[in-house]
Amino acid sequence: MNHFPPDPYRTVSTNSRWGRPLASLAWWSFIIALVSGVVLSFNYRPLGDVFVVVSKLTHLYPFGALFRKLHYLSGQFFLLFTMAHTLEHFLKGTYLRMAPARWTRLLLTFLLTFPLVFTGFILKGDKQGIFAGEVMVHLAREIPMIGSMIADILLKPGETFFLRPYLHHTVILPFLIVFLLGGHQKRLLPEKKLGLPLLAIMVTAAAVWQLPPDIPPRANVPYVYGPWFFHGIQLLLRHGPPLWIGIVWPMTPILLMAGLSFAPASCSRWIWTLSAIFWFLHLSVLVFAWIILPRLPRGIG
Amino acid sequence: MKPDSLISVCVIAVIASLLIFQEMSREKVTPDSMDGCSLCHMPDTDPSPSHPVGVMGCTGCHMGNPFARNKTRAHIGMIKNPGNLQVAGKTCGQKNCHPDLPGRVEKSLMATNRGILAALQNLWPHENAESVQDVFELIKRPAGRSLALDHYRKMCGGCHLWRSRYPDLGEIGKRGGGCTDCHIKELETPNSDLSKKSFRHPGLTTRISTDNCLKCHNRSARIGLSYTGRFESEGYGTPFTKGGPGPRRLSGGRFFLELPADVHHRKAGLDCIDCHTEKGVMGDGKTYQHQEEQVDTTCKTCHDPVIRTDDPDSELTRRLVQANGRQPTIRRDFFIMSPKGSPLYHLHVNSDGKMILYRKHDGKPVRFVRLAKPKIHQAAYHKRLSCQACHSRWVPQCYGCHETFFGQADQRGWLTGKKRPGRWVEGRSYLRFRRPALGVRTDGSIGPFAPGCQVFIEAFDAEGCYMPEKSSRHLVMASFDPHTTALKPPTCEACHMDSKVIGLGEGALKITDTGLIFNPVYQSARSGLGIDFPLDAFVSAEGRPLQLTSRPGARPFSLEELERITRVSLCLPCHDRYDDKIFCDFSVSFSRFRMGEAPCGKEAP
Numbered sequence: 001m002n003h004f005p006p007d008p009y010r011t012v013s014t015n016s017r018w019g020r021p022l023a024s025l026a027w028w029s030f031i032i033a034l035v036s037g038v039v040l041s042f043n044y045r046p047l048g049d050v051f052v053v054v055s056k057l058t059h060l061y062p063f064g065a066l067f068r069k070l071h072y073l074s075g076q077f078f079l080l081f082t083m084a085h086t087l088e089h090f091l092k093g094t095y096l097r098m099a100p101a102r103w104t105r106l107l108l109t110f111l112l113t114f115p116l117v118f119t120g121f122i123l124k125g126d127k128q129g130i131f132a133g134e135v136m137v138h139l140a141r142e143i144p145m146i147g148s149m150i151a152d153i154l155l156k157p158g159e160t161f162f163l164r165p166y167l168h169h170t171v172i173l174p175f176l177i178v179f180l181l182g183g184h185q186k187r188l189l190p191e192k193k194l195g196l197p198l199l200a201i202m203v204t205a206a207a208v209w210q211l212p213p214d215i216p217p218r219a220n221v222p223y224v225y226g227p228w229f230f231h232g233i234q235l236l237l238r239h240g241p242p243l244w245i246g247i248v249w250p251m252t253p254i255l256l257m258a259g260l261s262f263a264p265a266s267c268s269r270w271i272w273t274l275s276a277i278f279w280f281l282h283l284s285v286l287v288f289a290w291i292i293l294p295r296l297p298r299g300i301g
Numbered sequence: 302m303k304p305d306s307l308i309s310v311c312v313i314a315v316i317a318s319l320l321i322f323q324e325m326s327r328e329k330v331t332p333d334s335m336d337g338c339s340l341c342h343m344p345d346t347d348p349s350p351s352h353p354v355g356v357m358g359c360t361g362c363h364m365g366n367p368f369a370r371n372k373t374r375a376h377i378g379m380i381k382n383p384g385n386l387q388v389a390g391k392t393c394g395q396k397n398c399h400p401d402l403p404g405r406v407e408k409s410l411m412a413t414n415r416g417i418l419a420a421l422q423n424l425w426p427h428e429n430a431e432s433v434q435d436v437f438e439l440i441k442r443p444a445g446r447s448l449a450l451d452h453y454r455k456m457c458g459g460c461h462l463w464r465s466r467y468p469d470l471g472e473i474g475k476r477g478g479g480c481t482d483c484h485i486k487e488l489e490t491p492n493s494d495l496s497k498k499s500f501r502h503p504g505l506t507t508r509i510s511t512d513n514c515l516k517c518h519n520r521s522a523r524i525g526l527s528y529t530g531r532f533e534s535e536g537y538g539t540p541f542t543k544g545g546p547g548p549r550r551l552s553g554g555r556f557f558l559e560l561p562a563d564v565h566h567r568k569a570g571l572d573c574i575d576c577h578t579e580k581g582v583m584g585d586g587k588t589y590q591h592q593e594e595q596v597d598t599t600c601k602t603c604h605d606p607v608i609r610t611d612d613p614d615s616e617l618t619r620r621l622v623q624a625n626g627r628q629p630t631i632r633r634d635f636f637i638m639s640p641k642g643s644p645l646y647h648l649h650v651n652s653d654g655k656m657i658l659y660r661k662h663d664g665k666p667v668r669f670v671r672l673a674k675p676k677i678h679q680a681a682y683h684k685r686l687s688c689q690a691c692h693s694r695w696v697p698q699c700y701g702c703h704e705t706f707f708g709q710a711d712q713r714g715w716l717t718g719k720k721r722p723g724r725w726v727e728g729r730s731y732l733r734f735r736r737p738a739l740g741v742r743t744d745g746s747i748g749p750f751a752p753g754c755q756v757f758i759e760a761f762d763a764e765g766c767y768m769p770e771k772s773s774r775h776l777v778m779a780s781f782d783p784h785t786t787a788l789k790p791p792t793c794e795a796c797h798m799d800s801k802v803i804g805l806g807e808g809a810l811k812i813t814d815t816g817l818i819f820n821p822v823y824q825s826a827r828s829g830l831g832i833d834f835p836l837d838a839f840v841s842a843e844g845r846p847l848q849l850t851s852r853p854g855a856r857p858f859s860l861e862e863l864e865r866i867t868r869v870s871l872c873l874p875c876h877d878r879y880d881d882k883i884f885c886d887f888s889v890s891f892s893r894f895r896m897g898e899a900p901c902g903k904e905a906p
Contacts, residue, residue, distance in 0.1 A: 052367070052368075055366055055367060055368035055369065056368055058368065058369075059337065059368035059369055059370055060368055062324050063320065063324060066320055127378075193303070193305070193306070196305075196306050196309035196310060196313070197305060197306075197308075197309045199309065199313060200308075200309040200310075200312040200313050200316075203312070203313050203316045203317070204312060204316055207316045207319065207320055210371075213366075213369075213373065213374045213377050214366060214369075214374070214377075215377055215378060216360075216364055216365060216366055216377065216378045218364050218378065218391040218392075218395075219364055219365075219377055219378015219379075220378060220380075220387070220388055220391075221377070221378060
């Protein structure tokens with residue numbers, strides 16, 4: 001019952017030594033995030049003073065902080081494992097043995113994990129979340145022709161600021177990811193043997209690790225930061241046009257990777273090299289941003 | 302079950318048990334609580350009845366995270382002084398509290414200091430490229446080369462609402478702090494340790510005491526001191542007490558003498574806020590350059606009021622009465638508004654027309670005098686006189702303000718709290734209490750004038766060399782209400798025969814057929830000031846203005862006005878009553894006197 005129908009493209013194995021465990025860990029992380037998210041949703045309301053809602057959820061309700069940390073950690077693990085799984089396919093060239101649609105589904109899954117985590121960051125309702133939401137809308141508006149429409153779909157400023165990110169985070173994006181993962185891999189449920197150890201690690205981490213502090217929306221702080229993977233873009237946005245920095249720059253390596261399956265063999269190597277260079281540049285800028293951002297002149301009140 | 306799964310289950314079980322134990326044993330804040338600050342801090346008293354901690358919590362004003370139980374997290378974004386103008390829009394001015402007030406206060410003169418800055422930049426050595434409009438603009442600017450702005454940063458900048466409070470610095474440390482500057486009721490002994498669960502919270506009030514106003518209004522024009530009957534004296538500290546300087550001390554090591562206080566203070570016990578309305582003090586949302594444009598009260602506002610039978614802003618009146626808490630809640634049929642529309646809720650008019658003022662600080666009724674209409678107030682020859690021209694008993698007059706800039710030393714700037722190169726040392730030529738000189742104000746009325754300010758600037762660079770290009774002098778006379786109101790005006794001679802009052806300064810005045818001859822007492826040139834007129838001379842006997850004025854259009858008396866004023870003095874020895882017939886048309890009377898047609902003219906020597 002938990003198997004998808006046979007797919008002719010899946011006759012060729014693409015699994016390497018780490019491919020299956022990474023995919024499995026990503027899948028388990030997603031499930032833990034899903035379950036902890038459902039628990040959190042009993043007390044979360046995306047309307048009114050969301051910061052107070054989140055603060056009460058974290059500090060007042062029994063085990064609220066634990067489930068929030070579990071949700072946070074599993075979300076981050078899901079992103080990291082999906083990234084590692086995708087990069088492993090990319091670096092080892094196993095995508096060549098994969099049907100283009102399957103590779104595309106993986107890349108789309110990888111791509112959607114970012115807005116999934118990003119909308120979760122917004123839903124904190126604190127100053128950083130609000131700024132992140134505003135940045136997201138402004139970046140979306142920079143897209144020619146359809147920017148305003150996309151921005152409207154993503155977030156509507158005003159009293160229902162958090163409502164659309166909430167819908168994306170809890171319904172639309174998880175549904176899409178389940179759908180894409182279902183098409184990408186054979187099994188609906190991941191391998192059982194990794195589930196309990198991962199859960200044990202996450203529960204232990206959640207017990208000892210502290211969430212990054214929430215910054216009250218009214219607080220005057222010198223600087224606010226986006227999610228960790230956004231820091232490179234946050235740094236570059238200070239100096240470059242939003243469309244190129246916020247949209248084109250992050251999409252380029254993913255589009256190049258998507259082209260790998262379709263490109264003729266003669267171009268494939270060049271596209272691969274270009275993708276690798278872009279990933280390296282992204283990583284370098286990200287690390288540089290982690291170092292430099294806290295040292296830049298402060299300007300947000 | 303496989304071993305690795307068993308280990309995982311055990312780990313999860315152990316962690317879960319620990320978490321359950323931790324959850325059961327932690328101190329709870331119920332979801333109904335306003336915030337979790339009370340787990341660590343709980344003030345013994347509320348800031349005010351309208352700010353109960355039990356209802357509003359702490360974070361409503363002080364921000365921070367209301368539910369975090371970790372000190373660092375709970376204190377993120379926390380504000381010690383919610384009244385600070387930098388954050389007042391988010392604290393006092395938040396949506397459900399006082400949303401219109403921070404914006405108004407930010408534009409008020411106590412926050413902008415626009416007049417002070419404009420005067421400094423116009424008259425003092427200044428680089429035009431560095432010009433600013435208000436304090437907030439200056440705060441954001443790095444220190445430049447302008448001596449005018451350097452003086453503001455290190456001297457005048459000690460009094461404005463954007464400034465932070467420094468409780469350890471005495472009186473000057475209590476200045477500033479935005480809303481808190483005025484609305485705070487200082488603790489007699491500050492809390493030494495706020496980490497204790499129980500502590501005393503400073504009070505908040507709309508019954509602002511005169512002492513709060515006096516924190517700032519005790520220098521320059523010194524109207525706060527004058528109102529309470531104190532005159533800043535020279536620094537001798539006499540009469541000595543127990544072999545040392547006397548106890549009449551002001552901040553900054555200054556001494557004072559006791560003089561007659563303003564009648565409103567002395568007889569009625571009124572505080573500043575009994576006259577100065579909320580719009581006059583906190584502004585009405587408009588930006589003004591000068592104090593008289595913002596101030597929302599005149600003598601006539603209360604003493605010759607426009608009485609209405611309806612209250613155009615009954616909601617504001619209700620809130621003000623409620624916030625005051627000591628005003629009688631009696632039905633009112635008549636209402637008095639200030640010129641800018643602030644309800645004078647403490648002034649009551651009975652049906653028989655009698656007025657009662659209920660003091661704001663204690664609600665005690667004071668019988669209030671409506672403007673009497675004796676002939677002297679209706680006399681055509683005095684129609685240009687302002688109330689202050691006659692009823693101001695004395696005014697502190699600080700002559701010769703010597704400002705010396707030493708580039709070799711450092712001094713702390715009040716805007717940043719940091720030391721910067723260059724130190725200002727202030728001195729004066731002399732200080733007097735006396736009736737003010739009179740002159741013509743911008744609106745054409747006659748009012749009191751006093752030095753404001755007569756500045757002699759001398760600048761020395763970092764090597765101690767004199768900088769002539771940065772040294773200058775400008776002598777300015779300013780008109781203001783001295784706040785030394787006396788019920789009885791002076792006699793006619795006190796103005797018409799006093800060279801000081803008519804603007805010539807102290808000295809011997811002789812009225813001759815060819816004009817006025819005046820011999821001043823003070824010799825500025827011989828005293829080394831480099832000017833050829835006395836510091837107290839506003840105008841020469843020839844009618845030549847000797848000093849600048851702080852407002853365009855303001856001036857001393859002209860020669861023609863001086864002659865008209867002094868001409869009256871010839872008759873005053875005999876005709877010393879304002880209702881004397883000769884004053885009905887003095888020009889005709891004087892002509893008859895000169896022609897020998899007047900009865901007294903024949904007998905006059």
